[in-house]
Amino acid sequence: MSVQGSHSALEPGRIGDLRTANRLVVAPMTRVSAEPDGTATPEMAAYYTEFARGGFGLVVTEGIYTDSAYSQGYLNQPGLVSARNAAAWRDVTGRVHEAGGLIVAQLMHAGALSQGNPHRDGTAGPSAVKPQGAKMPEYGGSGPWPVPREMDSADIEEAVAGFVASAVNARDAGFDGVEVHAANGYLLDQFLTDYTNLREDSYGGPVANRVRLTAEVVEAIRAEVGPDWCVGVRLSQTKVNDFHHRWPGGVHDGEVIFAALADAGATYLHIASEGRNWIETAELEGGLTITGQARRVTGLPVIANGGMHDAELSAQVLGDGHADFVSVARAALVNPDLPRRLAEGGRLERFDRTLLEPMVTLDNARRRRRVLEAKV
Template sequence: MTTSHPALTPVRLGGHELSSRYAVAPMTRVSATPEGVPTQDMARYYAEFADGGFPLVITEGIYPDNAHSQGYLNQPGLVTEAHVEGWRAVTGAVRGAGGVLVAQLMHAGALSQGNRYTAERIGPSSVRPLGEMMPEYGGSGPWPAPREMSAQDIDDVVAGFVVAAGNAVAAGFDGVEVHAANGYLLDQFITDYTNLRTDSYGGPMANRVRLTADVTRAIKAAVPPEFVVGVRLSQTKVNDFTYRWPDGERDAETVYAALAAAGADYLHIASEGRNWLDTARLAGGRTITSVAREVTGLPVIANGGMHDAVLAERVLDGGHADLLSVARAALVNPDLPRRVAKDVELDRFDHGMLDPAVTLDNVRRWREDNQV
């Protein structure tokens, strides 16, 4: 490892010059009000990362409509004026600390386990999700089977993302990230075993990625040119750590090319539940992130163990990615970039920070108990 770590070099993302290549990855906090309004605690939480040296902060998944998109109770939304007003306090706090803030827009689809608007789930096909709901996010028991979406449902979902992106502009965000990863709705369309459709949104990968491309294209057409629009993708899921795109490199190339053509400004490749080393290598020897860079020429964010300075250097110097997103290690080290710059050892993540639920109250309690 070099004395000057490559993660500490500047990089450009859209119209933003970032001081380093570190980003805070989306982490569900379920700490908004029951109505989905962000709180002052959330403003302090997000600003702490920017104050700690993270130049780019990506929010937890935010639900974009008041129909089927909400995934968890106390998840924040970007639907109402109260939501927008609440987020203004967050964006102001992060900007005041010198950070760039991107809102991740997430439709849970079949993986909704807490929705104040409806008990019905929708998905590309009526396929019961694998596994069981997640207790740390307030769920229990098997997932119900969703209702197969109609053409009107698909149009409504796209429209909801567009409205939410407009609300993100009004709330002062610097960009949005379309959540097409980790098993949620857009990923359910991309995944072959949850998408059994026979229309133009089902079948080959070029069709299965169509909805994500439609959402990206529609958002780009509706927001100011300087507003950043990224897409998060993954093979693995919160309820399936082993899934891989069936055609490997060919599927990856198809997905990335479609999203670049739709106008994405960056791609964020996640490793849900796994280290980058466990999920990145494709059968042909290339990595899932390097393929994204080669196919699109866009900035690519790698995720999964990127707090490890040796791995981070390998990913950047090897041309596998341009930026690195950090989740749990950032939660316990909100000043991680500064620690790396000073070669200060990182505090180890303790799962007690998320037990029994992934709330800000539990993080605060853990820090008080551990005098952090």
């Protein structure tokens, strides 16, 4: 963990109007620990506050569902679709701010990868294509994914409206911004992906059409919240059900995707590496990296993800200009004070897969960490 001298991730940063204490970001992690109606709990407030107290410059929440139609992906997933949801999140954001942190709400529509939605029977996606793989048992699923219903224009309008309404709810709940989840195989990524999007309308075909829905979501949110509030976008090539996927057009696809989202009004881009680390997913032809290309094309702040708890790797990514920030997921679960450990040259506690199980109470998480510490 330790590196010589002051680590570049500890330097202050800026994302739009947000000034961060450092360049370390908590990546979104599914916890499915909300109430059945999607309301955040006091335990969730304590969970997020712990990262702020640990010194992270920015916290991105787990995916929050955006409407009472097809967006919810898991039972006990948090939402931002009601006044009760927003009021509970207000307690979370207030406590994070009191601890000196910043917090962004990740807005997520699961699309065809929904495995727990009490609002609708069945799923909906860009095309009637059966998703690869199987549902995730750690989040309450089992068996193969069903074939989704192909979304019509009314479904698409409903999905966009849900993103916008949830963004407004997030702003009113005290969040410092939102992150539009267009990664990891969920709805917006399903539209972006060639083999899940077989449409022949303006949302299908070439990559400029397949990124259209994500751009429309960002543009619609921006029109509602104004020019200065933070509206990020999370992207990935890999997915929760396909660790090997890459954008088929490579550098060309990246040029089109990144430019479209910048033009739509994105504040930052967060490039994820689902199931892989940055080294395995970042390299493009011509010596480019996907995060470096995003910076070059857009001029926006870029967050790199995937193995960034490794101090040497994160120093390289930041120092060589591949990204402006780095996000940490699993290592943050067992090391919520990772920024302080990095500053002091301390070692990280070892990760244990039991920490990926849904967090029911903060006491459970603390007990797990004590067990891990006893093993070291």
